[in-house]
Amino acid sequence: MNPSAQPQTWSQRFETALHPAIAQFNASISFDIELIEYDITGSQAHAKMLAHTNIISSEEGEALVSGLEQIRQDYRKGLFKPGIDAEDVHFAVEHRLTELIGDTGKKLHTARSRNDQVGTDTRLYLRDQINQIRSQLRAFQTVLLTLAEQHVETLIPGYTHLQRAQPLSLAHHLLAYVEMTQRDWERLGDVYRRVDISPLGSGALAGTTFPIDRHYAADLLGFSQVYANSLDGVSDRDFAIEFVAAASLILVHLSRLSEEVILWASEEFRFVTLKDSCATGSSIMPQKKNPDVPELVRGKAGRVFGHLQALLVLMKGLPLAYNKDLQEDKEALFDSVKTVRACLEAMTILMQEGLEFRTDRLNQAVTEDFSNATDVADYLAAKGVPFREAYNMVGKVVKTSLVSGKLLKDLTLEEWQAIHPAFEPDIYEAIAPRQVVAAxxxxxxxxxxQVQQALSAAKERLSQVN
Known part of the structure; x- marks a missing residue:
């Protein structure tokens, strides 16, 4: 169909039809179809409000609501597939409604603009998506917590600057990501509160002359508040920027874990084995097992960061109130939602069933370095040697040990006491990896x-609903 063949709602103001290429450029139906069920829900609430305030009759309100519900069911069954001629999802629904119920369908847009309509639809969509992402975060945390419970006494080298630092409980390492994703979960709850404000009834920018009841419509849609300023109501996209910022932080955390899994799976580390269900092979090197899941998550983080930048640039120069530029918020928002949800799902599967920690290798790794050097300094400090003096002394010991090819555990008691007379036979227990962690x-x-207490606290938090 010619994109300009379907008369637009505003066409009587113009003498000629929109150029087909411009109609294509102007249309948003290809992506805002994502909002169709939210648009129907919002329109049903608007119709009920119009009847409640006697702007239309109760019979007309019922006809509008039932006609909209038929469109919803037809869409779900694949019987309603609006194309480019519809321009956007809002016009598509209204046009179809008029086909179904006649001229009464034309009353749906009374006391409403597409400006407050699209703002309402977007907030309904994002409220729903935030709730689903928070549930996914809980599922991811649960998997991490289960893994942590299995590995309280499994040791893993801890790193700073990607250099061996001090040994850790593997559970402690995993629980760090539980803490990160807890902040993500809480942050999305904060964002939700600013999404949960209804712009419906703001009109194009200045409100309406009709005696509408904005709070009634907001209550029907489950909004906790309404915008107090109609200009702000139609032009605010802070909530979308905040969401994409929160989504970006989720991807930061998933990407950091992805990077660690990629390192752990390498031949140089050999801390984990990737299972076949979450790895791929090489097209030319038959020995390869590639960590595609964490690599893709690491890569996809960048696209969400890009959407955040795009939204900030989009908004920074817009005068009040609505501008067509705001159509560009949809693709960034929708793709951010889809990307973060896909990455959460993939990483949850990976951590739950896609890898196995090599406890033998981990236990070996914490015995083959100088990550217990701080404990030697602490040992001397506990015996009255000033810490900085002890620190410098142990630094010299490490240097000479490296030259001689020895680890600290290999020094004899006589060698220890030659360094300082405070050393006693219990030095060997003090620098044993398990004791280093336990201490x-x-x-x-x-x-x-402490890790056991952290596990209990994490379980308690995961039981929270809000």
Whole structure:
């Protein structure tokens, strides 16, 4: 069909039809069809409000609501497929409604503009998506928590600057990501509160002359508030920017874990084995098993960051109130939602069933370095040696040990006592990896007792609903 063949709602103001290429350029139906059921829900509430305030009759209100519901069911069955001639989802629904119920369908847009309509639809969509993403975050946290419970006493090298630092409980390492995603979950709850404000009834920019009841319509749609300023109501996209910022942080956290899994799966680390269900092979090297899932998550983070930048640039120069530029918020928002949801699903599967920690290799790794050097300094400090003096002394020991090819555990008691007479036979227990971890029992530390408390606290948080 010629894109300009279907008369537009505003066409009587113009002498000629819209150029077909411009109609194509102007249309948003290809992507805002995502909003169709939210548009129907919002329109049903608007129709009920019009009848409630006697702007239309109760019979007309019922006809509008039932006609809209038929469109919903037809869409679900694949019987309603609006094309480019519809321009956008809002016009498509209204045009179809008029076909179904006659001229009464033309009353649906009374006391409403597409400006407040699209704002309402977008907020209904995003409220729903936030709830689903928060549920996905809970599922991801649950998987991490289950893994952590299995590995409280599994040790893993801890790193700073990607250099061996101090040994950790593997559970402590995994729980760090539970904490990160807890902030993500809470942050989305904060964003939800600013999404949960109804712009419906703001009109094009200045409200309406009709005696509408905005709070009644907002209540029908489950909004907790209404916009207090009609200009702000139709032009605000802060909520979308906030959401994409929150989504970006989720991807930051998933990407950091992805990077670690990629390293852990390498031959150089060998901390995890990737299972066949979550890895791919090489087209030329038959020995390869590639970590495609974490690599893709790491890569997809960038596209969400790009959407955040795009939305900020989109909004920074817009005068009040609505501008056509705001049509560009949809694709960025929709793709951010789809990307973060897909990455959460993939990473949940990966961590739940796509990899296995090599505990033998991990236990070996914490015995083959100098990550217990701080504990030697702490040992001397506990015996009255000033820490900085002890630190410098141990640094010299590490340097000479590297030259001689020894680890600290390989030094004889005589060698220890030659360094400082405070050393006693218990030095060997103090620098054993398991004791090094267990001793770090300060609040929030990697000590096994602290990790058990952290597990309990995490379980309690995961039971929270809001």
């Amino acid at each position: 770090r029992n300060s609040y929030g530390g990697t000590g096994f007792a």
